[in-house]
Amino acid sequence: MEDTLIFVEKALELISQRRFSALKEYVSEKEPADIAEIFEELEPEQAVILFRLLPKETAAEAFVEMDSEEQIDLIKKFSDRELSAVFSEMFFDDIADIVEEMPASIVRRILNTVSPDMRKTVNELLQYPEDSAGSIMTTEFVGLKKDITVLDALNHIRRVAIDKETIYTCYVIAKDRHLLGYVTAKKLLTSPLDAVVGDIMDENVVSVTTTEDQEEVALLMGRYDYLAMPVVDSEGRLVGIITVDDVIDVIHEETDEDLAKMSAVTPVDTTYLKTNVFTIFKSRIPWLMILMVSATFTGMIISKFEHALAAQVVLTAFIPMLMDSGGNSGSQSSVTIIRGLSLGELEFRDIFKVLWKEVRVASLCALCLGLATFVKILLVDKLLLGNSDISLMISAVVSLTLFVTVLVAKLIGCSLPLLAKKMGFDPAVMASPFITTIVDAISLMVYFAFATTILKL
Amino acid sequence: MEDTLIFVEKALELISQRRFSALKEYVSEKEPADIAEIFEELEPEQAVILFRLLPKETAAEAFVEMDSEEQIDLIKKFSDRELSAVFSEMFFDDIADIVEEMPASIVRRILNTVSPDMRKTVNELLQYPEDSAGSIMTTEFVGLKKDITVLDALNHIRRVAIDKETIYTCYVIAKDRHLLGYVTAKKLLTSPLDAVVGDIMDENVVSVTTTEDQEEVALLMGRYDYLAMPVVDSEGRLVGIITVDDVIDVIHEETDEDLAKMSAVTPVDTTYLKTNVFTIFKSRIPWLMILMVSATFTGMIISKFEHALAAQVVLTAFIPMLMDSGGNSGSQSSVTIIRGLSLGELEFRDIFKVLWKEVRVASLCALCLGLATFVKILLVDKLLLGNSDISLMISAVVSLTLFVTVLVAKLIGCSLPLLAKKMGFDPAVMASPFITTIVDAISLMVYFAFATTILKL
Numbered sequence: 082m083e084d085t086l087i088f089v090e091k092a093l094e095l096i097s098q099r100r101f102s103a104l105k106e107y108v109s110e111k112e113p114a115d116i117a118e119i120f121e122e123l124e125p126e127q128a129v130i131l132f133r134l135l136p137k138e139t140a141a142e143a144f145v146e147m148d149s150e151e152q153i154d155l156i157k158k159f160s161d162r163e164l165s166a167v168f169s170e171m172f173f174d175d176i177a178d179i180v181e182e183m184p185a186s187i188v189r190r191i192l193n194t195v196s197p198d199m200r201k202t203v204n205e206l207l208q209y210p211e212d213s214a215g216s217i218m219t220t221e222f223v224g225l226k227k228d229i230t231v232l233d234a235l236n237h238i239r240r241v242a243i244d245k246e247t248i249y250t251c252y253v254i255a256k257d258r259h260l261l262g263y264v265t266a267k268k269l270l271t272s273p274l275d276a277v278v279g280d281i282m283d284e285n286v287v288s289v290t291t292t293e294d295q296e297e298v299a300l301l302m303g304r305y306d307y308l309a310m311p312v313v314d315s316e317g318r319l320v321g322i323i324t325v326d327d328v329i330d331v332i333h334e335e336t337d338e339d340l341a342k343m344s345a346v347t348p349v350d351t352t353y354l355k356t357n358v359f360t361i362f363k364s365r366i367p368w369l370m371i372l373m374v375s376a377t378f379t380g381m382i383i384s385k386f387e388h389a390l391a392a393q394v395v396l397t398a399f400i401p402m403l404m405d406s407g408g409n410s411g412s413q414s415s416v417t418i419i420r421g422l423s424l425g426e427l428e429f430r431d432i433f434k435v436l437w438k439e440v441r442v443a444s445l446c447a448l449c450l451g452l453a454t455f456v457k458i459l460l461v462d463k464l465l466l467g468n469s470d471i472s473l474m475i476s477a478v479v480s481l482t483l484f485v486t487v488l489v490a491k492l493i494g495c496s497l498p499l500l501a502k503k504m505g506f507d508p509a510v511m512a513s514p515f516i517t518t519i520v521d522a523i524s525l526m527v528y529f530a531f532a533t534t535i536l537k538l
Numbered sequence: 539m540e541d542t543l544i545f546v547e548k549a550l551e552l553i554s555q556r557r558f559s560a561l562k563e564y565v566s567e568k569e570p571a572d573i574a575e576i577f578e579e580l581e582p583e584q585a586v587i588l589f590r591l592l593p594k595e596t597a598a599e600a601f602v603e604m605d606s607e608e609q610i611d612l613i614k615k616f617s618d619r620e621l622s623a624v625f626s627e628m629f630f631d632d633i634a635d636i637v638e639e640m641p642a643s644i645v646r647r648i649l650n651t652v653s654p655d656m657r658k659t660v661n662e663l664l665q666y667p668e669d670s671a672g673s674i675m676t677t678e679f680v681g682l683k684k685d686i687t688v689l690d691a692l693n694h695i696r697r698v699a700i701d702k703e704t705i706y707t708c709y710v711i712a713k714d715r716h717l718l719g720y721v722t723a724k725k726l727l728t729s730p731l732d733a734v735v736g737d738i739m740d741e742n743v744v745s746v747t748t749t750e751d752q753e754e755v756a757l758l759m760g761r762y763d764y765l766a767m768p769v770v771d772s773e774g775r776l777v778g779i780i781t782v783d784d785v786i787d788v789i790h791e792e793t794d795e796d797l798a799k800m801s802a803v804t805p806v807d808t809t810y811l812k813t814n815v816f817t818i819f820k821s822r823i824p825w826l827m828i829l830m831v832s833a834t835f836t837g838m839i840i841s842k843f844e845h846a847l848a849a850q851v852v853l854t855a856f857i858p859m860l861m862d863s864g865g866n867s868g869s870q871s872s873v874t875i876i877r878g879l880s881l882g883e884l885e886f887r888d889i890f891k892v893l894w895k896e897v898r899v900a901s902l903c904a905l906c907l908g909l910a911t912f913v914k915i916l917l918v919d920k921l922l923l924g925n926s927d928i929s930l931m932i933s934a935v936v937s938l939t940l941f942v943t944v945l946v947a948k949l950i951g952c953s954l955p956l957l958a959k960k961m962g963f964d965p966a967v968m969a970s971p972f973i974t975t976i977v978d979a980i981s982l983m984v985y986f987a988f989a990t991t992i993l994k995l
Contacts, residue, residue: 084744110742114761235727242728249706249723249765266706266723270692271699285567287541303790304571306783308706308765325782326763329789333760336793337877344873344970345866353878354891358898365870366903369944372866373907376859377918383855384925394848397857398840401978402833404858408865409802409829409971413822416801420794421810434811441815446823450830461834468841487826513801513970514866521858 085115092119096127105134113142120151129158141170148355149182156187165194172246173199174219174327177206214298215291217331218312218321223251227261227279231272234264247324250309253282258318260311262286288313291320298323299331300425339423343416343512345372372514379521386529389538395470396532399458399479403528406450407486407520412513414439414494419508422498429503435495443491451484478531486524493519542572549576553584562591570599577608586615598627605812606639613644622651629703630656631676631784634663671755672748674788675769675778680708684718684736688729691721704781707766710739715775717768719743745770748777755780756788757882796880800873800969802829829971836978843986846995852927853989856915856936860985863907864943864977869970871896871951876965879955886960892952900948908941935988943981950976 088111095104096119108116108131116139120128132140132155144152144167156164168176168191176195180188180203192200202220209215223245225234234251242248249266262282272281288311289298302310302325310328312321334350341348345368349356383390390397418435421427427435455476463471494516498508532538545568552561553576565573565588573596577585589597589612601609601624613621625633625648633652637645637660649657659677666672680702682691691708699705708726710718719739729738745768746755759767759782767785769778791807798805802825806813840847847854875892878884884892912933920928951973955965989995 110740112742112744112762114763239728242724248727266727267699270705270723271696283567285569287569303783303786305569306571308782325765325786326760329760329782329786332786332789333881340797340873340877344869346870346874352881352883353874354883354888354895358895358902361895361899362902365867365899366906369863369866369870369903369907370910373859373863373911373940374914376862377914379858380855380919381923383858384852384923387851387854387927390854391848391851394844395841397844397847397854398837400854400857401836401840401861401982402830404861405833405971405974405978406826406830408974409826410822412801412970413803413826416797417803417810420797424790424809426809426811431811438811438815438818442818442822445815445819446826449823450826453827454830457831457834462837466838466841470844483830513869514862517862517865521862525858 085118088115089118089122093122096123096131101130101134104131108134109136109139113139114146116143117146117151120147120155125154125158128155137166138170141167145171145175145179148351149179150355152179153183153187156183156190161190161194164191165196168195168199172219172221173202173206174217174246174321176203177216180207209291212295213291214289214293214295214310214312214323215321217295217298217327218291218323219246220321221246222309222311222319222322223248224254224319225251225264225278227253227255227277227282229278230274231269231276231278231281232274234269234278235274238266238269246322247309250307250322252286252311252319252322253278254319258320260286260288260313260317260319263311286311288319289323290315295331296335296423297425299328299335302328303332335423339419339509342507342509343419345369345512345514368514372518375518376521379525382522382525382529386533389529389532389536392538393470393475393532393536395468395475396478396528398462398468400525400528402454403479403482403486403524404517404521406483407490407524408513408517410443410446410487411490411494411516411520414443414491415498415512415516418495418498419512422502422508427499429499432496432499435499436492439491439495443488446491447484447487450487451480454483455480474536478528478535481531481535482524482528485527486520489523489527490516490520493523542575545572546575546579550579553580553588558587558591561588565591566593566596570596571603573600574603574608577604577612582611582615585612594623595627598624602628602632602636605808606636607812609636610640610644613640613648618647618651621648622653625652625656629676629678630659630663631674631703631778633660634673637664666748669752670748671746671750671752671767671769671780672778674752674755674784675748675780676703677778678703679766679768679776679779680705681711681776682708682721682735684710684712684734684739686735687731688726688733688735688738689731691726691735692731695723695726703779704766707764707779709743709768709776709779710735711776715777717743717745717770717774717776720768743768745776746780747772752788753792753880754882756785756792759785760789792880796876796966799964799966800876802826802969802971825971829975832975833978836975836982839979839982839986843990846986846989846993849995850927850932850989850993852925852932853935853985855919855925857982857985859911860936860939860943860981861974861978863940864947864981865970865974867900867903867944868947868951868973868977871900871948872955872969872973875952875955876969879959879965884956886956889953889956892956893949896948896952900945903948904941904944907944908937911940912937931992935985935992938988938992939981939985942984943977946980946984947973947977950980 092108238248250263252263253261255261262284263286264282291312291314309322309324311319314320338348347364349364458476462468497511501508501511549565695705706723707720709720712718719741720743721739748769748771766779766781768776771777795805804821806821915933919925954968958965958968
């Protein structure tokens with residue numbers, strides 16, 4: 082990404098020197114994503130000057146790559162004619178994406194400016210539920226009839242290519258718009274020109290419906306290595322396609338969301354540096370509050386066994402280690418299972434396979450940790466650090482507690498995400514913070530149970 | 539994914555009934571990724587029967603999608619001729635991927651069976667460092683000379699397409715194999731047949747070198763919406779391309795690795811259900827051991843302040859809440875920053891921007907949590923639950939500690955990943971478990987400092 086940085090700096094220098102023709106030449110041929118970065122650094126007045134310098138298509142492509150903030154600034158400076166020109170260069174799915182993020186007044190201006198056809202399609206795209214296949218598809222695909230020849234198909238592509246998001250997968254559709262199959266551009270280019278499309282098409286085509294979750298679409302496209310996924314309505318009619326570049330965005334977006342939830346943060350859809358302090362605060366504080374209040378239980382458990390702790394204050398020294406080991410053991414399992422679920426590698430029906438595997442892994446881990454702690458307490462804490470309050474029995478209580486805690490933590494860690502999925506919740510919420518809170522309470526109860534029995538407190 | 543399940547079950551039924559011609563017809567047209575799933579359920583004897591039923595190309599494609607285990611089973615059953623036939627249908631990058639996972643004896647057999655050209659290329663691909671652009675690229679791209687016409691180019695594509703991994707981006711190369719630019723198949727299909735490739739090519743082509751990290755390649759391809767990324771050697775000569783389907787695998791792989799490290803697990807490159815218990819155990823136990831032993835510090839801090847705890851046992855009840863809130867606050871920040879780093883949205887040079895943002899977010903969070911805890915302790919713990927040991931001063935000590943802990947945790951959480959990146963370590967290791975261990979120690983020291991000063995213990 083260093084190249085982008087150098088490019089942006091050079092462009093900014095040319096702007097500050099008002100060397101516009103050199104700027105135009107320098108910028109015009111570059112990648113739209115890089116050009117968009119220049120706009121981030123400009124005042125609206127400068128931005129609109131640069132925008133007018135760019136070739137129409139490049140300008141539109143760069144516009145698509147900008148953040149909503151810069152898009153709004155530019156739109157405010159555009160004449161209606163400019164606005165219409167920019168949007169007429171874009172694909173429908175990009176327009177729908179942009180419009181979704183805009184304030185109502187700007188949306189109205191955009192929809193009033195674009196052609197009636199475009200307005201209709203964008204309005205339709207906007208009606209699909211968030212994160213559905215319909216909401217990320219575009220309607221600009223190449224549709225072919227089954228009885229035309231390869232030559233006809235190639236001529237058709239030549240005519241319409243400019244307005245289509247991809248020409249590399251063409252869809253063969255019946256008169257009633259039902260999806261019959263597909264032919265790739267590669268197939269068309271390597272088949273005899275007089276072959277009939279219906280004969281060379283691949284009828285085995287995986288499609289999704291408009292209401293399918295975008296995460297599922299991303300999994301299917303990764304699985305089948307498609308460059309585009311056809312989207313059909315509830316009656317099986319082809320209504321759009323989702324291209325692989327949009328799917329890569331979906332994958333990143335879904336990972337962002339999972340990671341946020343796993344670390345007890347409400348997902349925010351802007352990048353960190355662009356998100357304002359109060360938005361970040363709001364995404365974090367509710368979870369911290371909930372988890373803080375739920376620690377009341379651990380407090381109650383400790384209060385209940387105050388007499389035991391008062392009699393053997395040394396027991397307190399091991400509480401952090403027991404709690405952390407439990408939390409770490411649990412989140413190792415939960416994160417592994419959450420990831421398996423979101424990659425479609427695991428389903429609720431695998432719960433017994435998962436439990437059986439985790440029981441064995443957990444037993445091994447618990448045994449190792451329990452033994453290691455027993456030895457460590459006696460050698461390091463007692464002998465080396467000279468803590469004379471430590472006895473063989475105390476070491477045994479701690480080790481046994483650790484053994485049980487690790488075992489229980491792993492079983493809870495692996496089963497909660499599966500149960501959450503089954504009940505229709507997002508498994509990602511069942512990660513470290515949540516598991517830790519539960520495991521803390523359990524490990525303390527086990528600790529005091531062993532302490533009171535073995536040490537007779 | 540339900541469809542796949544039904545498909546596999548139906549195929550298995552046909553196999554068990556030995557209805558091979560029905561099986562052949564049912565299976566042959568399906569997606570290779572789905573066909574590969576059938577093999578997972580079969581004994582090697584049955585697997586080789588099914589494999590022989592499939593059309594050659596489908597068989598090879600399904601083979602690529604299988605797990606190493608099933609691939610090894612099949613190879614053992616293959617004659618040399620079959621082995622050679624299967625591999626001759628594959629792309630070089632897929633062969634290199636497969637060979638990498640095989641035991642040495644099988645690798646020797648594969649390399650002895652394939653053509654000398656293929657052996658040479660595969661050997662070259664195997665020499666690139668793991669996770670480098672070179673290791674995931676394929677050498678099967680379409681190269682065009684700049685002085686040929688569009689018609690020549692289309693005819694060339696028609697001839698070579700079958701052996702190329704993609705024909706949708708063609709690379710224009712000089713005599714010395716330097717990369718000059720690219721033309722897309724779309725451009726070729728929509729340009730006059732007598733246009734010259736050199737005139738219509740796009741010279742502004744982003745490429746990577748063979749040693750570039752695959753994660754960076756994935757970021758660049760996502761940024762520029764490329765279907766293929768050209769890979770050049772240190773002298774700028776085009777040596778291969780990386781296609782978008784392989785990049786999607788890279789994205790998943792890198793996320794898997796980050797997630798594993800974030801939850802204190804050594805990454806394993808097989809799916810959970812296929813990984814054996816001992817491998818999972820080995821990926822988890824070292825981290826649990828390290829974190830368990832490092833909790834010795836928290837134990838030492840508590841031991842040192844035993845007299846304070848003995849005088850006011852009620853202080854112990856708040857230790858879990860303080861530690862967990864600190865850990866959660868820290869990991870909220872660290873996971874956000876780690877993600878920003880791996881998406882290339884953040885760099886070390888942003889550290890002051892990040893710190894300034896986190897100071898403000900942390901202050902807000904710390905203030906809210908501190909006040910909420912103060913009120914909660916007095917209302918819930920003292921009044922509602924009737925814990926008479928709690929005084930106004932104790933509540934103040936806990937709230938102040940929480941305030942400082944949250945503040946410190948967030949600053950540590952945001953800066954450690956950035957520092958790790960700067961020093962060349964993987965930032966993902968600086969997630970919850972590691973941060974928690976540090977924050978635990980700090981929060982306890984702050985706690986006892988406030989306790990001894992304010993409560994005069």
